[in-house]
Amino acid sequence: MLRSQYTVTRPVYSDDSFAIDHEKVFRLRKTPLDKVKEYLTCDSKRIKNVVLSLLPIIGWMRIYRIKEWLLGDVVSGVSTGLVAIMQGLAFSLLASLPPSYGLYTAFFPVLTYFFLGTSRHISVGSFPVLSLMVGAVVTRLVPEVGPSANITGFDNLTMYEKRVVVASSLTFLMGIFQLAMGLLQVGFIVVYLSDTLVSGFTTAAAVHILVSQLKFVLGLEVPGISGPLSIIYTLEENFVQITSTNICDLVMSIIIMIVVFIAKELNDKYKAKLPVPIPIEVIMTIISCGLSYGFNFEKRFGVSIVGKMVSGYESPIAPSIEVFQESAVEAFPIAIVGFAVAFSVAKVYSIKHDYTIDGNQELIAFGVSNIFGASFRSFAASTALSRSAVQESSGGRTQIAGLISALMAMVVTLALGFLLEPLPRSVLGALVIVNLKGMLMQFREIPYLWRRDKTECVVWLGTCIGAILLGLDLGLGVGLGIELLTVVFRTQFPRCSVLASIAGSDLYKDRKDYVELYEPQGVKIFRIPSPIFFANIDFFKDKLIEAVGFNPLRVLRKRNKALMKIKAMWQKRDVNITEKGMWDLFLQMTDESQMKPSETASELKGLPFKVCWNAELPACISVPRVDIHSVILDFSAVSFLDISALKGLKAMLKEFIHVDVNVYIASCDVYILETLHSCMFFDDEIHTSMFFPTIHDAMLHVLETRKDINTGCVSHQRKQPSDIEIQSTAVLDPDPAVEVETSPLSPC
């Protein structure tokens, strides 16, 4: 096969000459102020859009096709309603609340979400992880043993009444946080909850849920414990009491878990052949309810049952400000987790059914729903993936299905609640546990992640272990911290490399990666493979020094010291002048004070002669050799540069320039160049002329400028190319050959 050829002929460009040849557009960058102004602009069309986006129901109601969609919505609503009732009862146990409040949570938040939500398929209501997080606060402020927190109005309330006040106040605050975030348009923050983090977090939550349900399955009286390490104390309590296990509860739980597990596996396996999945949970609930009632489990075996349900709705309550103060730190992660879960589920369905959802509007919708729900004593609402899956798969098209499921919950609350009263709590616990399978299976991600990306594995483990040991709220914070640190770390410690040319091409590759590479003598190409900022500028400096093989600042100091010695020898006439050159030099030394050495670099310029540092110097003068004359920095991967990096870079460049090494920068981003200009990066030593569009341009420029220069000893008089240089060679005693270059037309 004939390979196509790559042929390019064009001038060698520096960034400067490129700008001359190609007209550049002057772009006015938007300042943050402009963006704010733009954002606040207001006209009638915008107002209409805002109203539409605040009430998404208008959008989907207008296209609602009653004939085609209504039936599906009703069927879906009824199925979802059954699941929602079951989950409401079970998850209220996670929240350490009486089961009937779970029914409230399946009702109130749905009503407002119906109007405000942009997702048409999620089922709003309780979510196990969220319920558990609420439960942690509830048991902290109102423990079973010991005094409750000191909160006004708690005096005459029973424990459960207090707990409801705490849960609803917490939910109210969570709603405020969500609403505020929605109004501030900061819905994007969920991007920080990466898949890895969420996986680790939900796995930890599953472990917490499992442990919290043990007491129901075993029929024990274990008080709810919260705070760091609570999981260990809870396990300990369970084991201490294990001899008091209620055998009836345990047997019933095990049977239910096995049956439900098998039925679910069958559902999964024959997914394609079954018209609808077997509603095994509903069946088991009805059976155990019937058995418990028929054989009076409560009296006969001492089984703990759901008990008296609140029938009907209670009057709304105002949230307690004191609970706000006590739980603000926990309410924020709850708000974030609640939103993040709902948003991720909503996103899946919006992609599947091809409509758009709006993160900020979702925040507003959940915020309002939680505030509204909390006023009617329901607890934190989000969505559960399992319930939403039922709603979507059974034919739900819009939130009308959600509304119908809410009405089912209402019917149970108002009229049928008594039917559920004999249901043993252990059944609910067993159902919760058996549903954890998917979440616990996420442990399998550990070896997967370890093989692929160690850093991600650390994030997963850190989040999971942190959330298990410290509790879900703190654990989420720990996970986020680790995750953000990994980003900083990855940016901070990149792999630097020295590049070399692929002979005969314009390609430059890592010197260590290829066998046949060509590296022109005296030129180092150093690739900076990441953004430069305060935390890695010193790292790069060290790596560059390692790559070039000398520390320019050190070399400069040594040279200045050597210069002092040369001067001293000169003054003592300790130098045998063997050639005419040194005489010339001597004659020029009109002002001795000009030769006074100092620690600064400019001193080299003040001298009437130049010393060729790479030549042989007298034995008493030792200066590190500098084998290179040019350094090319490959900036193609430098995506930003901060002020610290800018200062450090400038200092570094100057150090090299002061030891007569030219520095060139290739493939620098346009925006970074603008920043450099605005931050006074350029001065009389650092010019824009050191910037080149590609490494090859820079390399050609280097080879071009070095071509006709004596490679033994070079002076860099770039600014005065027309100066006539007279080279003279002098020999200093006791050693031969110090080459000294003079430039008689220069001021000294």
Added chain:
Amino acid sequence: MLRSQYTVTRPVYSDDSFAIDHEKVFRLRKTPLDKVKEYLTCDSKRIKNVVLSLLPIIGWMRIYRIKEWLLGDVVSGVSTGLVAIMQGLAFSLLASLPPSYGLYTAFFPVLTYFFLGTSRHISVGSFPVLSLMVGAVVTRLVPEVGPSANITGFDNLTMYEKRVVVASSLTFLMGIFQLAMGLLQVGFIVVYLSDTLVSGFTTAAAVHILVSQLKFVLGLEVPGISGPLSIIYTLEENFVQITSTNICDLVMSIIIMIVVFIAKELNDKYKAKLPVPIPIEVIMTIISCGLSYGFNFEKRFGVSIVGKMVSGYESPIAPSIEVFQESAVEAFPIAIVGFAVAFSVAKVYSIKHDYTIDGNQELIAFGVSNIFGASFRSFAASTALSRSAVQESSGGRTQIAGLISALMAMVVTLALGFLLEPLPRSVLGALVIVNLKGMLMQFREIPYLWRRDKTECVVWLGTCIGAILLGLDLGLGVGLGIELLTVVFRTQFPRCSVLASIAGSDLYKDRKDYVELYEPQGVKIFRIPSPIFFANIDFFKDKLIEAVGFNPLRVLRKRNKALMKIKAMWQKRDVNITEKGMWDLFLQMTDESQMKPSETASELKGLPFKVCWNAELPACISVPRVDIHSVILDFSAVSFLDISALKGLKAMLKEFIHVDVNVYIASCDVYILETLHSCMFFDDEIHTSMFFPTIHDAMLHVLETRKDINTGCVSHQRKQPSDIEIQSTAVLDPDPAVEVETSPLSPC
């Protein structure tokens, strides 16, 4: 001037063909395990090095030149000693401790640092910011009013004795943290304290110090307040009591401040002409001491004086574990700040005097010094820039100067302390305040930073305001958090751009930046200007969709829907077959089930014919137009890629491939390619052949492959280039011209 030409002729390379042409070195990357192993390797040379690095004194003692250096060290030690005594007294007021403990701090830590420290020029001892941070803990645990914290062994102690226990236990814990960090070799963490952060933090510290010294200057009895917003409460207390101001204190303070201020300005101005700077602070202290003693300020004006000094040293004490528990959260930032300050000062002098310091050894040295000092009741030691400047500028060459200054402090403690007893505390306060000038001047950085880099300005202000309002420890945490977030933000929201070719060259620039650019039809070059990770993969996806003008997933769905319609029309024979092609097609439709549409992309392949989506379709079928056939992603700035990004990128590439858009990736980093390989990025749709070394290679490849293809309607049979394609055109009723392409040799 004749411009040099850039001429390159080489084959067009893809990354694959490049690898074939150029032999690659197989590199075994070190795993973290290898690095640990390497780190733990042990041989006699290493042991010698470890011992030498653990006892740096051996290093500099061996090169000590007694004749040349000793005099300088002694002179420097005496001057530094005077300053150290003054500062010790003054800074112990910041730590809310009796002044004599400041003298301990100027003595004990120096002794161990002498052996262990790698810096030869810093003066170890008290540091105002650190003293203030210790003071915050001291006043929290042992307030002037109200009960002390409940700590064993506190019962029979006076308030000051308790405070000394708290301060020394805190210092002990801080020493443990520093030592642990040193042994774990994590000294690098100070890089996170960027210049901006440190500037904001020390400015806030100066404000705190100023406020804390007000009470001494005004001669008021204000209790020490700690915790968030303490600065406001302290100011309030001062203003409430302002009528009780002690006029003698105030007048004396103002005079001292003015005199010292002027003398310091003069010192600065005539730096070159003065042999030594005027020791104005020592002079003023002696004068005010004399005046206070002579006129009995304490009795006559009620001035608060230093009072009874502890004469001699007390027996060592064990730290209190309970204080550890109470102050662990504060001890950590104190350890960090103490080390960071000392290290940054040490670095300045090490560069100036050309020796190396070792961050981890410094941590060990300060850790041991603080543990040792704390056992003898001294408080947190670091270094003060002002004192180190005295030590260095007055001729100190090694820590022998430090040792002599410590001996001076010992002499005062043991014998001369009584001379300082009449010194008014307001004098010490005034001296502290007048020395804040430099730190407070840092406020001038705000406008400087604002003009140059808004983000850095936010970090500065966030750190400063946070540290002022929340206290120094929390403020440091806030500042660090903001700073790390800025790194994430900068990486997360970069400026994406669409590139176009500079005609006649191999350069590609932002389309918006240049006037004359050439963009081949149907190709988009999209530059990803930053690393890709979980937080920005969706951002890039949105930007890419914006750049190409269509959402590939949406297009695919629409196409699949359209396909269903075409199939339905076909089955109803609602299609007028006007040309032979459609008959062929009909004859091939042997298996109708193959045409059952689904939501997946593979469905397109299962069909016996291909529809040309960009041609005119029947009116009832509407599919978004796709105007491009190739997307080139410029990866040159992608310095890392995490698993989330990898998954997202893979999904994104597949979406494009499924709508028949070729995706090419240019300038991908070698290491990223390795990651892609190890993470199963490649499959039957995504090949390594889509990687090219430069954009121009990719572009040439695109132009080459597209050259001979019918641009109206294209099928991508890249894998079967030898297949004979028969193009046939059919017209579907009611609209004309649906181009359908068949490939009779393909399996269906």
